[in-house]
Amino acid sequence: MCFQCGTAVQPGAPACPRCGAPAAPAQPQPYGMVAPQPYGTVQPQPQPYGTVPPQPMSPQAQPPRAPRRGPFGLSTGKVVAIGLTVFLILVVGMVAVLVAVLGIGRDGPDSAVKDYFGALAEGDAGKALAQTYEGSAAAQKNPLLTSAALADPARRPSAVAVGKVYKLPGAEAWRVTVAFVANGKDLSMPVTVRKIDGEYVLVEAFTEVRVSPESTAGVTVNGVQVPEGGTNLVAFPGSYEIKVAGTPLIAETVVLAEQMSGSHAYASIFSRDLAPGVQKEVDKQVRAKLDACLKSTSDAPSGCPFRAFLPGEKPTVKWTMPTYPKIEIRSTLTSETGSARFSGSGTAHYEADYRDFFGAKKHEAGNDQIYLYGNVTVKDAELVVTFTN
Known part of the structure; x- marks a missing residue:
């Protein structure tokens, strides 16, 4: 628009077609800026004759942002999903290695040991023998491998803690030390587990209880009568109350024996007291x-x-x-x-x-x-x- 006569001037024309006045250069407007308006009703300003009222500028649309890309041009979401999948595969693989090599797991040697000592803590000899290689046949020759020998809770293992499982070289066998409490004392014993016919079984799960002298007669261990002269006895791990019957001369003798190092317990009955009277x-x-x-x-x-x-x-x-x-x-x-x-x-x-x-x-x-x-x-x-x- 001509600033002298008000005639409309085409954009880019060098002068006014009516009066010849040079055209004023267009002033750039700030991008996206809207002039502040006074509070209240906006009144239109008077314009010179023939002036086209300015139109409000509409804000230009923002261009869409390009999605972020990870390695190999993959999106971030796909990269995260792939990473989680790889992590899960690694975890599953590690668990498989532990089960296959160390035998650790629900059906591993540690599970067999826990089941064995758990059954002893409950006083269930049959359930405990089911975890051993000898099985229930062992109780036929050893009267202490029965539930009767576990009748007293003080003689059973409790507070059982299974240690680290070690794979033995050259065979499907493992070694583990088990800590437990019996008769209020902290005890431990090593246990060997083997995989036989696809099953994990304990092959060294019993304790040898030795009573001296060998000619002792009328001996009971944990309330179970043992054969006369049978002083090298096989029993479940735990604590043992060894009792020798009295005579008119000698009083009844009671000796307590606990698990010693390894899988042995020993009781000496050389010295005895007089019977009353x-x-x-x-x-x-x-x-x-x-x-x-x-x-x-x-x-x-x-x-x-x-x-x-x-x-x-x-x-x-x-x-x-x-x-x-x-x-x-x-x-x-x-x-x-x-x-x-x-x-x-x-x-x-x-x-x-x-x-x-x-x-x-x-x-x-x-x-x-x-x-x-x-x-x-x-x-x-x-x-x-x-x-x-």
């Missing part, structure tokens, strides 16, 4: 025997612990005992001999009439220090006391 019975029998000796008129009563040494012949002796021996059953009691030794000391007094070697009558009085020794044995369920001096 034995001391009183021995004192009674010793006194009765001494009283019988005191009735003798000999200067050396047969089988008696005292004598008078008289320098003559044909003695007549009267014996008394101011101090009876105090009997001490002093030797170690054993299951093998079924006997005990005793000793004691006291004083015997004598009054003797005799003839000397010239035929003259003599009288002599004196004391003899007694040193008494003897044995206590059992015969027909009764105590028997004998003197040995």
